[in-house]
Amino acid sequence: xxxxxxxxxxxxxxxxxxxxxxxxxxxxxxxxxxxxxxxxxxxxxxxxxxxxxxxxxxxxxxxxxxxxxxxxxxxxxxxxxxxxxxxxxxxxxxxxxxxxxxxxxxxxxxxxxxxxxxxxxxxxxxxxxxxxxxxxxxxxxxxxxxxxxxxxxxxxxxxxxxxxxxxxxxxxxxxxxxxxxxxxxxxxxxxxxxxxxxxxxxxxxxxxxxxxxxxxxxxxxxxxxxxxxxxxxxxxxxxxxxxxxxxxxxxxxxxxxxxxxxxxxxxxxxxxxxxxxxxxxxxxxxxxxxxxxxxxxxxxxxxxxxxxxxxxxxxxxxxxxxxxxxxxxxxxxxxxxxxxxxxxxxxxxxxxxxxxxxxxxxxxxxxxxxxxxxxxxxxxxxxxxxxxxxxx
Ligand SMILES: *Cc1c(COP(=O)(O)O)cnc(C)c1O
Numbered sequence: 435x436x437x438x439x440x441x442x443x444x445x446x447x448x449x450x451x452x453x454x455x456x457x458x459x460x461x462x463x464x465x466x467x468x469x470x471x472x473x474x475x476x477x478x479x480x481x482x483x484x485x486x487x488x489x490x491x492x493x494x495x496x497x498x499x500x501x502x503x504x505x506x507x508x509x510x511x512x513x514x515x516x517x518x519x520x521x522x523x524x525x526x527x528x529x530x531x532x533x534x535x536x537x538x539x540x541x542x543x544x545x546x547x548x549x550x551x552x553x554x555x556x557x558x559x560x561x562x563x564x565x566x567x568x569x570x571x572x573x574x575x576x577x578x579x580x581x582x583x584x585x586x587x588x589x590x591x592x593x594x595x596x597x598x599x600x601x602x603x604x605x606x607x608x609x610x611x612x613x614x615x616x617x618x619x620x621x622x623x624x625x626x627x628x629x630x631x632x633x634x635x636x637x638x639x640x641x642x643x644x645x646x647x648x649x650x651x652x653x654x655x656x657x658x659x660x661x662x663x664x665x666x667x668x669x670x671x672x673x674x675x676x677x678x679x680x681x682x683x684x685x686x687x688x689x690x691x692x693x694x695x696x697x698x699x700x701x702x703x704x705x706x707x708x709x710x711x712x713x714x715x716x717x718x719x720x721x722x723x724x725x726x727x728x729x730x731x732x733x734x735x736x737x738x739x740x741x742x743x744x745x746x747x748x749x750x751x752x753x754x755x756x757x758x759x760x761x762x763x764x765x766x767x768x769x770x771x772x773x774x775x776x777x778x779x780x781x782x783x784x785x786x787x788x789x790x791x792x793x794x795x796x797x798x799x800x801x802x803x804x805x806x807x808x809x810x811x812x813x814x815x816x817x818x819x820x821x822x823x824x825x826x
Contacts, residue, residue, distance in 0.1 A: 448507055448627050449696035455506045456499025456689055470686045471495045492674050496682035500689045504647070504657050507626035508639050512666050514659040515673060516685060520622065520642025521546050522678030523656030526669050527618045527640055528554065528587075535560045535586035538576045538610075540567035540601070541791060542594040544620060544642075549789055551589075560586070567592065567606075568599040568732065574609045584613040590636065591620040592629070592739075593732065596748050596784045596800040597793075598723045600732030603739055607635030616665070622646070622775070627699050628742045637662060638669075645775025648691035649698050653684050698777060698805055702745035705808040709801070710747045712812060718761075718819040720797075723748040745803040746774055748784075755796040757822050758783050762799065764818035767810055774802030779811055 446454060458464045471494055476487040487493045497516055504514035517523040524547045531537050539551055541564040548564075555562035561583070563576040567590065577585045588610035592601035607617045619631035622642045631639045641647055643655035660666050673679060680688075703726075710724040725736035726743030736743055751758040762770045768781045780802040784790050803811065 451503070451506050452627075452692050452695045455503035458499075468496065468499045468686070468689070470682050472682055491677055491679055494679075494682050494685070496685045497680065500685050500692070501657075503689065503692060504626075504641070504659055508621075508659040509626075509630055509632055510639075510659045511661040512663065514657050515666065515669055516643065516680045516688075517656040517658070517673060518678040518680050519654045520544075520640070520644055520656035521550065522673075522676075523640050523642075523658050524550060524620075525678065526672040526676070527638060527658060529672050530616055530618075530665065530668060531560045531587045533559055536563060536579065536583050537561070537587045537589060538563045538565060538573065538585045538615070539589040540565060540591055540594050540599070541793065542567070542597040542599060543589060543591050544595045544622070545787065545790055547589070547591075547620070548791075566599070567594060567601040568735075570602055570605055573601075573606055577606075577610055577613050577615060579613075585610065585615040588615050588617045589620070590617065590631070591623075593623050593725055593736070593744060593746075595623065596723075596746075596798065598725060598730075598732065598746065598748060600725050600735040600739075602735055603629075603631060603634040603636065611635070623744050623746055624740060625695065625699055625744075627696060628703075628744060629740045632659070632661060634739060638665060642775075643688050645773070646699065647695065647775075648688040649695060649776060650687075650691050651773060651776035651778065653687045653691065655680050655684050655688050699742070699745070701805045702803045703742045705805075705811060706745040706747050706801075706803040707743065708808050709803060709812060709815070713747075713749050713815070716816075716819060718752050718757075718822065719749045720752040721750040723750075723798075746800065747803070748798050748800050750795055751797045751799060751822070753797070753822060755783075755785070758797040758799055760822045761818045764821040765814055766817075767806065767814040768801070768818075774800070776802070777805045779804035779806060 474490040501513040565573045565576045610617045617636045618638045619636040620640045625646045638660045641657040707726045713719045714722040724747035725732040768779045771780045785796045
């Protein structure tokens with residue numbers, strides 16, 4: 435069973451690649467979709483050499499087409515690496531910080547990544563410097579160390595979760611590389627259709643495949659993509675030895691979900707912009723955070739480095755924390771749940787999580803806009819906001 439990535443012309447658009455990449459070769463009677471290979475080990479004799487499958491923790495043929503597709507989408511020269519979860523990918527990426535080194539990370543990073551970095555730094559593995567990632571001067575000062583040790587890794591997430599701050603990826607990546615730091619960008623919110631961190635100067639791109647890439651809230655998976663042979667070899671070794679591998683069934687589901695990514699992103703982004711604009715004009719909402727709004731502090735930067743603005747937006751409810759909870763409870767179509775990037779619209783008050791940074795307002799709701807009819811989504815929000823009233 436082979437698939438042939440080189441069968442595709444180089445210049446395919448990303449919205450074609452999501453459909454065409456990672457298909458089996460065109461032999462007569464070949465399946466159109468790659469099969470699921472359920473095997474924990476592979477037949478072999480003699481000395482095991484590089485490239486041998488050998489054992490199911492090192493490789494699985496079901497991973498290959500997905501890893502090839504993710505690489506093609508991010509514009510990398512080497513296949514991606516999938517992991518058992520987004521956080522397993524975070525763990526592998528953080529292992530590249532040398533012991534005693536320095537990691538610079540946004541204060542509003544994905545909460546799990548931040549907790550992991552904090553715990554590792556408390557154990558003395560490395561020094562953690564958290565920054566406002568939208569503030570170039572502050573990030574560059576943390577990178578150079580201003581007299582202290584310079585950074586070994588810059589962690590970027592843009593837009594951030596959930597404050598939707600936009601990092602100046604190109605400028606920050608150049609500043610990081612000037613001090614010899616590896617740049618990792620969590621591209622989960624944007625997807626490779628909207629933002630290409632490798633082209634903007636990042637060394638490694640990280641995805642929670644759980645979100646938009648698989649797109650149906652039925653898979654937990656992560657991925658790392660890089661064009662550096664050295665970094666990829668180290669990350670692959672980490673995955674093989676620490677064992678955070680994806681199941682073949684999940685890999686198959688994720689590739690199946692990826693096929694419709696372009697349609698889902700196009701639809702949900704358009705709806706997010708419509709909803710953000712209407713919510714911005716609503717009395718029950720004191721603030722909308724969405725880089726697609728011309729008044730948003732990240733708008734100019736996002737317009738320069740993204741092809742759209744994503745489909746996560748946040749609102750602050752005028753009545754405060756209790757009113758925000760009441761809005762969530764009054765909704766009928768929107769599902770109250772954590773996570774994002776699925777076909778169904780989800781909403782959540784982020785501070786319901788005890789370890790969410792207190793700099794995230796208690797009345798903030800994060801909306802992951804799905805692919806339902808936008809007027810149905812709006813009517814539901816309108817009726818829920820009306821139930822609660824607009825009193826401050
Ligand atoms: C969900 C998420 C992660 C973690 O991914 P899991 O698949 O849940 O382990 C990392 N980064 C971002 C931005 C996320 O949204």
